[in-house]
Amino acid sequence: MKRWLIAALVLLLGKLRPPRALPPGRPVREPDRRAENLTFLLLLCAMAAAAAFIAFYFANPDTQFLGATLGLAFVLLAAACLVAGKRVVPQIEGVKERPELEHPFEQDEVVAVIAEGGEGVSRKRFFLLAGGGAAGLMGAALLTPALSCGPEANRVLSRSPWNRGRLLVTELDEPIVAAGIVVGELVTAFPSGADKEDIASPVIVVRVRPDELDLPDDRRGWAPEGLIGYSKICTHAGCAVSEYRYPSYGPTAPGPAVVCPCHYSTFSVTEGGKRIFGPAGRALPQLPLAINGDGQLVADGDFSGRPGPGWWGVRK
Ligand code: FES
Structure with missing residues (x-):
């Protein structure tokens, strides 16, 4: 229980405080601009494909178009995650034996390590916006077909020319x-x-x-x-x-x-x-x-x- 409280506090502090300086001697990783741009592009394309699914659902609900656009949105989102995971987010692994955290001053080091995790990623706000937009549009695309289960479906199936x-x-x-x-x-x-x-x-x-x-x-x-x-x-x-x-x-x-x-x-x-x-x-x-x-x-x-x-x- 105590550990969970400390971890939550550390995460909160990590959000509120400005990033700490890295320990002296540790190399600063340069952002990979090309990988970031590629991730943005893939996220934007995923958003466009999800939006196209919603547009086709209302304008021309052809199952071929619906399947193609939703499938493409998933593929693009997966590709964006792959590129971000491989080339944008720093791949640093470190294992350090340490006693249980008992004193507030020990948290500083942990906060510095967490802040370090964000180094090497520039334009984080853009990433958050693009990722949130893609996730939101994908969610909307997945929920849209539920409209076919409502009273409208009964009305459509009942009408006769x-x-x-x-x-x-x-x-x-x-x-x-x-x-x-x-x-x-x-x-x-x-x-x-x-x-x-x-x-x-x-x-x-x-x-x-x-x-x-x-x-x-x-x-x-x-x-x-x-x-x-x-x-x-x-x-x-x-x-x-x-x-x-x-x-x-x-x-x-x-x-x-x-x-x-x-x-x-x-x-x-x-x-x-x-x-x-x-x-x-x-x-x-x-x-x-x-x-x-x-x-x-x-x-x-x-x-x-x-x-x-x-x-x-x-x-x-
Ligand atoms: S669809 Fe099954 S018998 Fe016609």
């Missing part, structure tokens, strides 16, 4: 003509004028014979001429549902179904997207469709349920 009359278009923004989809074909469509990257945007449209349909009662009229639309995002873990199984010999085969290639969740297209196989916990949300006066496919409302991975509504 689909509404009555919204035209279905291809990836090239060309309207989808109903007559152009044949039985057994799967077409990917997007809402006209909306962000195609939105989790609720992509849908798959397939055609079955109208007499095959077995939709729930409250979805009568959702599949004009046997054309049915579903969210393309698998309700298991969010892969793109992209396989369409349309048996050509009905009596011995299961009915038409779409399949997710990731873990083979299979959804019946004639029964409202009901899961018939695989780990998905709920049906594919169905999009009510209609055909406008030009023979083009349009939405007739919003999805039957929330599109996207089903961790918020498994087995409901």
